[in-house]
Amino acid sequence: MANSLHTLPNASRLGFRHQFSGADSASALDSAFGSLSFPSQLLAPSLKSVQLTKKVKPVMAGNIPDHVSVDISLSPRVNSVKPSKTVAISDQATALVQAGVPVIRLAAGEPDFDTPAPITEAGINAIRDGYTRYTANAGTLEVRQAICRKLKDENGLSYTPDQILVSNGAKQSILQAVVAVCSPGDEVIIPAPFWVSYPEMARLADATPVILPTHIDNNFLLDPKLLESKITEKSRLLILCSPSNPTGSVYPKELLEKIAEIVAKHPRLLVLSDEIYEHIIYAPATHTSFASLPGMWERTLTVNGFSKAFAMTGWRLGYLAGPKHFVSACGKIQSQSTSGASSISQKAAVAALGMGYAGGEAVATMVKAFRERRDYLVKSFGELAGVKISEPQGAFYLFLDFSSYYGAEVEGFGVINNSESLCRYLLEKGQVALVPGDAFGDDSCIRISYAESLSVLQAAVERIKEALEAARPVVPV
Numbered sequence: 001m002a003n004s005l006h007t008l009p010n011a012s013r014l015g016f017r018h019q020f021s022g023a024d025s026a027s028a029l030d031s032a033f034g035s036l037s038f039p040s041q042l043l044a045p046s047l048k049s050v051q052l053t054k055k056v057k058p059v060m061a062g063n064i065p066d067h068v069s070v071d072i073s074l075s076p077r078v079n080s081v082k083p084s085k086t087v088a089i090s091d092q093a094t095a096l097v098q099a100g101v102p103v104i105r106l107a108a109g110e111p112d113f114d115t116p117a118p119i120t121e122a123g124i125n126a127i128r129d130g131y132t133r134y135t136a137n138a139g140t141l142e143v144r145q146a147i148c149r150k151l152k153d154e155n156g157l158s159y160t161p162d163q164i165l166v167s168n169g170a171k172q173s174i175l176q177a178v179v180a181v182c183s184p185g186d187e188v189i190i191p192a193p194f195w196v197s198y199p200e201m202a203r204l205a206d207a208t209p210v211i212l213p214t215h216i217d218n219n220f221l222l223d224p225k226l227l228e229s230k231i232t233e234k235s236r237l238l239i240l241c242s243p244s245n246p247t248g249s250v251y252p253k254e255l256l257e258k259i260a261e262i263v264a265k266h267p268r269l270l271v272l273s274d275e276i277y278e279h280i281i282y283a284p285a286t287h288t289s290f291a292s293l294p295g296m297w298e299r300t301l302t303v304n305g306f307s308k309a310f311a312m313t314g315w316r317l318g319y320l321a322g323p324k325h326f327v328s329a330c331g332k333i334q335s336q337s338t339s340g341a342s343s344i345s346q347k348a349a350v351a352a353l354g355m356g357y358a359g360g361e362a363v364a365t366m367v368k369a370f371r372e373r374r375d376y377l378v379k380s381f382g383e384l385a386g387v388k389i390s391e392p393q394g395a396f397y398l399f400l401d402f403s404s405y406y407g408a409e410v411e412g413f414g415v416i417n418n419s420e421s422l423c424r425y426l427l428e429k430g431q432v433a434l435v436p437g438d439a440f441g442d443d444s445c446i447r448i449s450y451a452e453s454l455s456v457l458q459a460a461v462e463r464i465k466e467a468l469e470a471a472r473p474v475v476p477v
């Protein structure tokens with residue numbers, strides 16, 4: 001058994017390094033920061049010279065000494081799940097910055113703004129007032145009532161507090177919902193490009209993700225006819241995300257109505273509507289909550305959260321709203337895993353919801369900045385040969401089709417043949433960290449997060465343009 005440690009695919013990544021520096025930095029970073037998909041190659045000439053002086057304690061593979069026999073197998077469920085590429089690339093870019101490489105990080109889905117002051121004040125006051133104990137599993141009545149008011153006023157949705165479940169981020173809300181409603185073998189319908197976690201969450205629930213492609217020429221919006229053709233008796237959940245991560249597309253109400261008509265014909269089919277980017281939307285686009293459409297309230301699980309619009313990623317607060325039967329089931333899972341969310345964050349969330357319609361002035365100011373950045377990037381990349389753009393109507397991402405560059409051979413790098421090698425090339429040559437589209441189910445594109453200041457974005461565009469100069473598109477667009 002002890003021998004199996006040496007045959008572990010990751011064993012070499014797990015340790016036995018006392019110190020790394022200089023030319024060794026490529027593999028050292030690889031070892032230190034885990035099994036990312038393109039680390040060792042990306043640390044080509046320019047990055048290899050980085051001096052890393054961090055001392056690492058000698059560790060045995062997986063911290064299990066050689067002489068101890070341990071069965072290191074993992075559950076098939078975990079083995080079927082891929083780690084989040086966006087998190088991996090963000091961590092990797094951060095590691096490079098810490099190592100002194102001036103990488104511009106446009107990979108993370110995190111606003112660059114600070115949490116607005118009224119929210120942080122409420123959090124600080126909660127701590128000062130000793131509001132530091134467990135809350136009810138579903139969240140405090142105060143925050144659930146505030147969420148109900150928000151859903152009524154802003155989304156036209158009627159819920160009572162027992163139809164709301166507050167969790168540690170929308171991510172937890174979505175996972176619990178998927179696990180609560182899916183049985184093994186059920187199908188979860190996910191339009192692509194998708195947020196990286198949806199298919200993996202389906203797998204964690206022993207369900208099968210059914211990916212429905214969309215097209216940039218159609219603003220990455222789901223074709224209702226394609227949806228209709230893919231629904232089977234196993235279809236249990238359709239996941240919609242509007243405004244979308246990664247495309248920034250916003251589903252118009254008329255399209256959602258067409259989707260609702262199709263969904264209504266299938267009693268087994270529920271809809272999870274991820275509305276976390278709801279407030280980050282650029283007029284004239286408007287947000288429609290799927291549950292507000294005729295006949296959809298009963299079968300829709302609405303997810304929202306505070307991370308994006310309120311710049312509260314670290315506070316970890318999201319929620320689910322839906323019929324009590326489903327919400328209680330999710331609450332049961334939560335009660336046996338994390339219990340209620342942070343008491344302090346819940347107080348902060350009440351303050352966030354008290355800042356006015358759609359977050360009031362503070363959120364409007366951030367959205368205005370996002371819009372300026374979007375306009376700048378759309379214009380800048382519009383000038384670049386071989387790039388296809390669908391102008392985002394919301395969120396803070398640009399999902400650009402760079403596939404005309406695939407096939408290009410660049411001296412000193414090799415062939416750019418997919419979104420991953422293009423991102424690797426842009427990181428290596430331009431020192432800009434972006435996320436390959438294949439992580440989102442569309443290999444023709446790459447995602448740029450514009451949750452960064454305009455001046456940083458300007459520098460990034462310059463670097464990307466310069467790097468791409470050397471890799472002119474193979475197919476003119």
Ligand SMILES: Cc1ncc(COP(=O)(O)O)c(C=O)c1O
Binds near residue numbers: 317
């Ligand atoms: C589409 C989408 N849904 C949900 C989440 C999860 O947000 P959180 O768990 O921070 O509330 C994210 C975060 O990146 C997201 O992009």
